Amino acid sequence: MKRNLLLTPGPTQIPADVCAALGRPIIHHRTPQFQDNIKEAIEGLQYVFQTKNEIYLLASSGTGAMEAAVCNLLSPGDKAITVEGGKFGERWTELCKAYNAEPTVIEVEWGTAVDPAKIKELLDQAPETKAVFVTLNETSTGVVSDIEAIAKIVKETSAVLVVDAVSGLGVVDCQTDKWGVDIVCSASHKGFMLPPGLAFLSVSDKAYKVIEASTNARYYWDLRKSKKAFAATDTPFTPAIGIVVALCESLKKFKAEGIDNLLANYGRLAEGTRAAARALGLSLFAKDDCISNVLTAISLPEDVDGGKLVKTMRDTYGISVAGGQGHLKGKIIRISHMGCIDEYDILTGISCLEKTLKELGYKFELGVGVAAAQKVFNA
Amino acid sequence: MKRNLLLTPGPTQIPADVCAALGRPIIHHRTPQFQDNIKEAIEGLQYVFQTKNEIYLLASSGTGAMEAAVCNLLSPGDKAITVEGGKFGERWTELCKAYNAEPTVIEVEWGTAVDPAKIKELLDQAPETKAVFVTLNETSTGVVSDIEAIAKIVKETSAVLVVDAVSGLGVVDCQTDKWGVDIVCSASHKGFMLPPGLAFLSVSDKAYKVIEASTNARYYWDLRKSKKAFAATDTPFTPAIGIVVALCESLKKFKAEGIDNLLANYGRLAEGTRAAARALGLSLFAKDDCISNVLTAISLPEDVDGGKLVKTMRDTYGISVAGGQGHLKGKIIRISHMGCIDEYDILTGISCLEKTLKELGYKFELGVGVAAAQKVFNA
Numbered sequence: 001m002k003r004n005l006l007l008t009p010g011p012t013q014i015p016a017d018v019c020a021a022l023g024r025p026i027i028h029h030r031t032p033q034f035q036d037n038i039k040e041a042i043e044g045l046q047y048v049f050q051t052k053n054e055i056y057l058l059a060s061s062g063t064g065a066m067e068a069a070v071c072n073l074l075s076p077g078d079k080a081i082t083v084e085g086g087k088f089g090e091r092w093t094e095l096c097k098a099y100n101a102e103p104t105v106i107e108v109e110w111g112t113a114v115d116p117a118k119i120k121e122l123l124d125q126a127p128e129t130k131a132v133f134v135t136l137n138e139t140s141t142g143v144v145s146d147i148e149a150i151a152k153i154v155k156e157t158s159a160v161l162v163v164d165a166v167s168g169l170g171v172v173d174c175q176t177d178k179w180g181v182d183i184v185c186s187a188s189h190k191g192f193m194l195p196p197g198l199a200f201l202s203v204s205d206k207a208y209k210v211i212e213a214s215t216n217a218r219y220y221w222d223l224r225k226s227k228k229a230f231a232a233t234d235t236p237f238t239p240a241i242g243i244v245v246a247l248c249e250s251l252k253k254f255k256a257e258g259i260d261n262l263l264a265n266y267g268r269l270a271e272g273t274r275a276a277a278r279a280l281g282l283s284l285f286a287k288d289d290c291i292s293n294v295l296t297a298i299s300l301p302e303d304v305d306g307g308k309l310v311k312t313m314r315d316t317y318g319i320s321v322a323g324g325q326g327h328l329k330g331k332i333i334r335i336s337h338m339g340c341i342d343e344y345d346i347l348t349g350i351s352c353l354e355k356t357l358k359e360l361g362y363k364f365e366l367g368v369g370v371a372a373a374q375k376v377f378n379a
Numbered sequence: 380m381k382r383n384l385l386l387t388p389g390p391t392q393i394p395a396d397v398c399a400a401l402g403r404p405i406i407h408h409r410t411p412q413f414q415d416n417i418k419e420a421i422e423g424l425q426y427v428f429q430t431k432n433e434i435y436l437l438a439s440s441g442t443g444a445m446e447a448a449v450c451n452l453l454s455p456g457d458k459a460i461t462v463e464g465g466k467f468g469e470r471w472t473e474l475c476k477a478y479n480a481e482p483t484v485i486e487v488e489w490g491t492a493v494d495p496a497k498i499k500e501l502l503d504q505a506p507e508t509k510a511v512f513v514t515l516n517e518t519s520t521g522v523v524s525d526i527e528a529i530a531k532i533v534k535e536t537s538a539v540l541v542v543d544a545v546s547g548l549g550v551v552d553c554q555t556d557k558w559g560v561d562i563v564c565s566a567s568h569k570g571f572m573l574p575p576g577l578a579f580l581s582v583s584d585k586a587y588k589v590i591e592a593s594t595n596a597r598y599y600w601d602l603r604k605s606k607k608a609f610a611a612t613d614t615p616f617t618p619a620i621g622i623v624v625a626l627c628e629s630l631k632k633f634k635a636e637g638i639d640n641l642l643a644n645y646g647r648l649a650e651g652t653r654a655a656a657r658a659l660g661l662s663l664f665a666k667d668d669c670i671s672n673v674l675t676a677i678s679l680p681e682d683v684d685g686g687k688l689v690k691t692m693r694d695t696y697g698i699s700v701a702g703g704q705g706h707l708k709g710k711i712i713r714i715s716h717m718g719c720i721d722e723y724d725i726l727t728g729i730s731c732l733e734k735t736l737k738e739l740g741y742k743f744e745l746g747v748g749v750a751a752a753q754k755v756f757n758a
Binding site: 004006008010011013014019020021022023024025026027028029031032059060061062063064067071076094095098099100187189195196197198216217218219220221222237238239240241242243314315320 | 383385387389390392393398399400401402403404405406407408410411438439440441442443446450455473474477478479566568574575576577595596597598599600601616617618619620621622693694699
């Protein structure tokens with residue numbers, strides 16, 4: 001009777017009724033019935049994206065939405081700015097280079113966030129910059145960027161602001177319209193509590209004008225095709241029907257709960273997890289001023305093998321958390337607060353972390369992590 | 380208690396136990412557990428593809444696999460050959476043009492198949508041709524190409540043969556290795572009886588050498604990344620986990636039944652459908668020498684509105700068939716034989732077609748279509 005609890009930053013725990021929707025008999029996509037699903041999905045997404053912009057659906061993982069943003073906005077030789085403070089920031093740079101654009105890379109120490117003033121400086125130096133690519137929540141480090149401050153700077157220029165919100169949307173605040181974010185990329189298998197395979201991006205009018213001018217080769221990612229299909233409540237290619245249908249169920253929960261309440265609740269889960277880590281004598285990887293509520297990256301003591309910790313928690317006890325990526329491999333664990341989980345799931349995860357840390361020889365008083373989190377949850 | 384029967388050429392009817400697999404709690408993709416799924420899926424796909432080549436998984440619709448083939452094989456200015464005898468043949472040309480390659484288009488009358496000698500002629504004229512793009516089953520017309528004969532020609536040249544088998548694989552024969560097909564593209568929501576959102580392509584060594592030389596911009600579709608991930612039983616980007624898990628269930632059925640038996644059975648369903656159409660005094664759209672067992676395209680009498688026919692069958696009676704595409708809109712209906720259906724589903728579809736044709740004023744003796752199909756099924 002082993003548990004299968006995902007405290008991983010994607011995929012995340014799927015609600016039972018959304019699982020049931022995924023198992024429903026399939027319907028055809030070129031029908032009024034499925035058009036109702038598209039309409040409902042778009043309206044719900046606009047609510048979570050906090051935008052009135054058009055939102056396009058892509059049958060792909062989150063990287064597909066990121067690639068669509070890059071190859072539709074930039075032409076070869078175009079200048080762009082990317083921020084690298086982790087694996088997903090690096091993806092923006094890789095994408096720009098794959099399309100022969102010229103990204104100026106802001107390198108940020110992992111665990112810290114970009115200083116918006118640095119973006120302003122680069123935009124002042126190169127006002128021909130076509131786009132600025134940033135990350136809402138850097139999944140590899142547990143850092144959240146100050147998108148509001150960045151947007152304030154970028155919107156005064158001709159550059160388009162693109163935010164990778166794949167792992168942040170619906171979990172931490174991203175006020176697309178109020179802040180003025182041109183393109184927000186997200187995907188199904190993080191905050192939206194669905195399997196991977198569906199990506200979405202919202203596109204502002206400012207961004208769309210740049211999209212029309214791009215000379216890059218593109219077909220499946222061509223957002224001009226997406227815009228045309230959007231107008232007809234359709235998708236340019238066969239959509240991920242099953243996930244779109246289930247998305248409608250998942251979005252009902254966002255509406256029922258209210259986005260602000262959801263964000264506050266995820267904040268509480270994160271705060272409890274942070275309190276637990278500290279009580280266990282472990283330090284948090286991300287700096288305090290940019291620590292994210294999406295996931296908590298916890299630095300491990302040198303004599304604890306992070307790989308073994310993650311493997312034992314998952315294979316022996318059925319609780320999945322993530323290890324470190326890149327140079328952080330084996331050195332941190334990452335506990336996600338996204339998806340269909342509550343405070344008891346976090347307590348379960350911390351309890352299992354305590355059990356496994358003990359087994360691996362780390363010294364602490366059993367129970368202090370769980371108790372610290374409980375204090376937060378019962379405050 | 381309205382039926383929801385899909386006799387459409389994608390999506391197709393999903394077996395109940397595969398639906399149940401889609402509704403299972405999700406598992407994480409970077410785990411030994413999911414690696415077992417990948418391994419099982421690849422082995423099963425190799426059985427259905429009839430190949431020992433590597434097969435790459437993409438989280439996308441079938442067009443993603445087609446785009447991956449084009450953008451990995453061709454560089455701007457490269458010569459290619461495409462065959463247009465329907466909507467999906469046209470997609471090859473569009474993709475080549477999107478990537479600034481130079482396709483020589485063989486235009487074929489809709490309802491007929493390409494003459495392989497025409498491909499030989501063009502290859503002789505332009506031996507520098509990089510790739511030949513053809514369609515196994517042209518879904519818009521119900522025509523099957525003679526891939527064996529085409530492969531015989533192309534394998535004597537330096538060109539790579541790419542087959543769009545999105546809607547044909549597992550339904551009509553495609554002997555990838557025996558015939559010598561370099562790249563076979565397919566997707567989850569046709570013969571494989573799954574929701575859309577997962578595409579796959581098999582790649583020969585000959586094709587991979589060309590892939591390595593392409594200068595096209597690509598990232599998500601980059602098959603060099605796929606090859607590297609394949610070696611590690613992984614995928615370069617987050618896979619469509621749910622569909623991969625369900626694919627393992629669907630592939631069990633292919634193995635249990637045996638590919639040859641399955642193909643023979645689909646042939647019987649197609650033959651019954653054709654007999655029914657003829658008995659109803661309707662003509663088949665595809666020519667006899669290239670008629671496909673994947674779906675049957677039936678030409679409608681001039682005074683029958685094809686759009687209304689499809690809508691009534693679907694919205695009033697719960698039986699989905701497809702209408703015509705492009706210039707065939709309203710003029711044909713297409714009844715698919717793919718997916719989890721048997722002879723009784725075909726009889727149901729024909730019975731519903733008869734009911735609706737009567738309502739729309741077409742004159743015939745009620746029951747002759749069903750009886751003709753029954754004769755085939757009971758022979």
